[in-house]
Amino acid sequence: MRRRLLHRIPVRVRHYWKLLAVCAAFLVACAVVFDTVRVAPLVTSTSDNDGDQIVEDIAGTTDLFDETKAHTITLSFKDADYQRLLDEFWDEGEKEFLEADITIDGTRIDSVGIRLKGNSTLAGLTRNGQSRPNGFGGARVGAQPGGQGGQMPQRNGGANGNGNGGPPAGGFPGGGGGFPGGGGFPGGGGARPGGGFGMASLKAEEPETLPWLIRFDEFADGRRYQGHREIAVRVAGMGGGSTVLNEAVSLNVLAKAGQTAQRYAYTSFTVNNRPTTARLIVEHPDEDFAESLGESGVLYKSLATGSFTDQGDDPIDYADDFKQITKKGSQDLQPVIDLIKWVHSASDADFDKHLADHVDVASFARYVSAQNLLLNSDDMAGPGRNYYLWYDLKTKKFSVVGWDYNLSFSGSATTGPHDTTSMGGGRFPGGGNGGDFQPPAGMQLPDGMQPPAGMGGGMGGRGGFGGNKLKERFLASKAFTSTYDDAYRALYKKIYAGADALNILDGITTVLGTVQGNNAEKTKSDAETLRTLIVQRTEHLAGDSVIAGG
Template sequence: MAIRRGPINALVLGLAALVGLVGCSSSGGVSASSSQMAATALTAGTVFDSSQVHQIGVEVNQDDVTAMLADYLSTGDKEWLTATVAIDGTEFDNVGIKLKGNSSLKGISADAAPQDLPWRIKLDKYTDGANLDGFTDFTVRANSTATSLNEAVALDLLRSSGLASEDAVESSFSVNGSDSQLRLVVQNLDEQWVTENFPDAGSDSVLYKAEADGNWNWLGADGDYSGSFDIEAGPDDYAPLIRLLNLVNNGTSDELAAQLPDLLDLNSFATYLAFEELINNSDDIDGPGNNSYLFWDSSTQKFRIVAWDHNLAFGQTPNGGRGDGGRPGGNMPSGMPSDMQGGNVPSGMPTDMPSGAQGGGQGGGPQGGAAPSGMPTDMPSGAQPSGGGQGGGMPGGGMGGNNPLVTAFEANSDWAALKDQAASDLQSGLIDSGTLTSSLDTWVSVVTSSGLVDESTITSEADAIRAYAS
């Protein structure tokens, strides 16, 4: 069956209009480059057409899944499995799938339901050239809400801010014939993503991923940094990263002022920091999940921080809405403490915080609550708050508010002023302009069309986001 085609996403047109109004800005303010807008427009009518709910069914040997989970809990290794995957009626055999995430996997058990887990699906892992509409690599995200509206809207706003973002769609997702769940599917960051988002970058540019259990410590010029930073695209070259870590860990304020502008796109980073505060996301580069990618552009010889993992955007908390949340048979699995079912606050967590604020971000949104130190940030449905092995318990890494790059940047009054200006630009361009509301309305329409989430849940979760527009 041929893949179903949908109408051009209305949000694409809205974003194009926004770009026409504000133009492209070299200051890192609210704008989108022509290359980023082109990448968005190309998704219309494809597997990443966000105007429709896509159908994704996975068939995988359950014994293999159980053995893989047991091995992950014992060793922390994420093994690739072979599966058959059908996407919008197009079937692919011999597809590679594996667990995706770090803090999202804390506390899973060996008998976790596969349809509840976060997955990476790579069509061409074992079959060269396998792709759908040119896309090969997909991430099935975990989220604390039933709708994933918070992450979907955050990614739209991220692109509207002029920063690199990821394509995302809502999907009706099932494994081995399970009941379908509404899951957000996000484009994985790889060589293809780099080409789409940084078409003018040098051929030997590098995309690093900061690992959730890693840190930004200085290990020496000959240290092994692979445990904290994984190379996702480009040559196996840690030299640019080592220079950056040396400077932010060991440089004096004068050295930082003189050298950091030559290593980091300051305007882009100011926009990134202001953006994460605006959407009240505590799980960013400076948060417990250490969530970020670092793109080293060999043509400019500068880093740009790439945002990743927005399932706690708009003040969401781990497991905040994954209880009965409108999913078919949506009760928490056996063994989950009753005070975490239905999104209730776990025992010991403050209860006097505004609705939707527990575990909120850095004060950038209306709630402004702070997540407890060490709290996992994106546990999937089926996860337990504690457990054995590598996958059990709370995250062992993450910055928790002590990222040396952020600290150095915010300590410089000139750079702090860039962030303040970016915050003002984002407020005007994303909130006051109605861009947030437009994005939210578009996604609400898509989620409602799925029939997989109760309308009352959709309304409740949308209203929590809509509050930020005021």
Template sequence: MIKNRVVYSCMAILLVLFIVMLAVLPNIKIETKNDEFSYETLVFNKSKVTTVDIEIAEEDWADMLANAAEEELKQANVTVNGKRIENVAIRTKGNSSLRSVVNSDSDRYSLKIDFDYYDNSQSLYGLKKLNLNNNYSDTTLMREYISYELMEKMGLPTPNNSYMYVTVNGEERGLYLGVEAIDETFLANNFGSNDGFLFKPDGTGSDLKYISDNIDDYTGIGLKTNEDNIEDSKLIEMLNVINNGGDLEKYIDVDEMLRYFAVNTALVSLDSYQGSMKHNYYLYEDNGVFSIIPWDYNMSFGGFGVGMGGRPNQVQVNTATETNGTDEADTDPLMNNQDVQPPQNGEMPQGGPQREGNQPPVMNGNGPQMPEIEQNQNPVQEETQVNTNTNADTQQQAGNRPQRGGMDMDMGMGMSGKLMSDSAINFSITTPVSGTTLEERPLLNALLSNDEYREIYEGYIEELATTYLTEDYVQNITNNLAAMLTTYVEADPTKFSTTEQFLEGVEGDNSLPEFAKQRSTSILKQLSGELVVEADTSSQGGGPKENGEQAGNMDNNPLQMPSDFDPSQMPEDWDFSQMPQRGEQNGDQMQRPNRNEESMGMRGQANEGTVTLVSIDKNTVIMVLISLVILLSALVFVFRFNRRGR
């Protein structure tokens, strides 16, 4: 007969083994081909910076950089966090940002990696395509990341993304934001099917105005999937309904689109459908119903400039204090500043202080100059008029540097380090368009012209202003990112801006949390009626009104950007030689970051040492279940044997 102590000892050993298996197995990275979406954690791990090492023939790399605008595919091998994928395709990517970098002395291009181009069975843990975004025009390096974070929090189908440090043939290329491509894999992961129609509108028809019943007339609505069955698409029917009336819910996911436009409006993301460019979004038609997918947010947080191609917002603060009925308003410095001269022969305007040091030049009548700007100088006030009958603090100075059409030119190539502008902070939530009209954006107009839908939209706007686009919430994100990224930013030899400018975005008067604080305050005041923003969206120009009168024709404003402005069309004789060279921003030679140093997780407190990637795949689950069955069987056997022995 087996003694009780032997039985209990066996039971204890089995329990210990089972507990050890539960603790150890989840931390063992077991690759499996059964989990087609394991890239979500294995590639886009937000708690650390992913390493991307590209190997490409030197002549191919040199040709790619020399002819970046061609976006020609080259063969390469890529290693991501130690996982090597051979025979992949790589190319430069971008639109106006690509052309702008081409016209500069930088070669920091965004890149697109196609893992299955040469072999359609090949992927990186299920990921077929990876975008490496160069953070063009964003000195904070965080606008796009935080925008996707808020989109995800509001339940939108959002591409996976995380920070990645890139090398090419062992040479440092720097810190990029890796973003999942919107393709069949993304669709299957987010919608459960990729059998529908994926559109990427950009061009004729991307405003979603009804043109005709012939789909060939919508040349700017690019179809990305299921091209052979386009005749089965309900696109024309959807366009007809949003333009001419009908059952919206039959053709579009109304609630999802209201959430999308609420986030876009709160973030003042105007390089989008709501701006003059009418692009940077996807539509996915699944069983005749259209969903919207967010895309490209490096110019969110007002980075694109309110009023580009149109007139600025008219802002009125309603207060309890009454005066003699006359609205007091500041005149527009743009119309009265004698130091700002009209451009001559296509050159940038003269005037404004100069800057010393390794900063990009701005153009004036005498050629490239190095602007010297003191932090608190305000040579040009934002093109937004705040009418108030008190001395309320709601009136903001727009920024520290002259602009061209709403884009800060002090850093070159459209780089903007300024966040605190009235036109962005007080961007209208009732008429949330810029450089266009609601009527010119029929999808948004159809939603907001419905009282029931508008109420839901305003509810989402309020949720953002009180929960996610708040100073505390955004501050937590920027603090965590600063702890994780600062070393990489310092080491980045190709970065467009300085480490100091990156840190300015983390906290302080010109930071993303401060923007969130002021923007959410403005949203809540607009919702309550305390702040009335009349968005003047005419494309004919015109300026801020003083006491009800026109302040002048903005068409004559040398700093106003036309609606068709192309940032790549800079003067051919623009001398970029004085721009900071790679590795010079901080003086000393930069070193590659230590991959094993401390980093902070995005959703928790700082961790000591290297962050361990935790992933549980199907094999792990099966092994745990089998172990559990074996344990239970063993326990039953021991008890039965023990009773029989008695």
């Protein structure tokens, strides 16, 4: 019997059983020894150099981000590739690149990479009339009766008690997967069935309307276009209506006020011979953008799935929170981890005394005050966590870089310098930091409805609606009130007092009117809405004690 069983074992296994036994024992030993050992990313050098080499920089015919001119972009790709991209996004939630040919202002570039861009932005995306089964918008597995699902990405510690940190299971009453009743933002960007926060529905059958990231070196290493590796094609239907005028105005006024901002332009946009639309394109904060921030530093992107919370010492535990953009291999995430741990552990006295050792306080004051002035409801404390961190390797200090202003000018014109503008986090009316949730202007809660627990200033946490401990502690500290007020007053004078914002709006509207595919009626309507808000905000802040007191 024993010999018969032995012969059932393959000959090669019988011949090499000793070697196999040794290998198995080694694997078991590794599992035992290394089971509790933290595996950290390997930094191979302490230099501050980037390894990416540019081998081709296409000059083009016109400065892509000359905002005073109308531009043209055409894209062409195989429909079969596009359907595979949609399949991957629908089934796995992955945003893969597909190969496309692009022509920019008459210059043709073959084999660029394009992919869908955004998180909550894509909440309203439908395909053949159906929402993505496991996405933000539309009915799906786990959705409760009475709504569109409305779940945010599942993370631990959600504020709504259902474990995923998003709106209540089933969304708010009235559907839409976002705020109740389709409560909108100025400019016609209200939440609609199948949509998310303040956004319109998007159709996969209309690729000319979708948000895209265009990468020039995805299929050709080292290629750039006018020094840019990536550009973003922004989506309409958010706080700026169909024209995204609010984002263009925000980027323009910030740049003219001497603040860090991405460049932008308006362009006609044609995909596979479909109808031409007018789209806003924005410089993407990539390796090349980082060069404008300083001589030597590291750029980190805050992810929408993340939070600004202490999760220990292991960098792997922060993989869903921050993405390192530059100097990979020579630098790592440790400075960000150290900052987070210090912000959460420092006493109030220590925070006041040593914040300047970790953060460029003057720069941070300008960033925070700018978000309030521009009524940006989705800044570093918003649900989208829309910001980057720049770590200066010489000063060892952080600065915050703003990004994604399509929900700027989406609050009340009477919001004061010390009132909250974010959907999560920040300072609330009366100096509070929680409890008094104020929905953006135009957003109405149903009669008798109370915001879910945790939807006040404490909306932070993994997968919640937002919140950022650094911003909250900075605004709550009296030690930095004068610094913030000084920055606020100076930026008010540059943005509003001299009618700069109004003049910039007029200039942008004029350029947009020359772009092929522009809808003149919608542009006029969006411009009038934004003009009214800017005038009201200018007049209201002129009488505020922070402005008048200067």
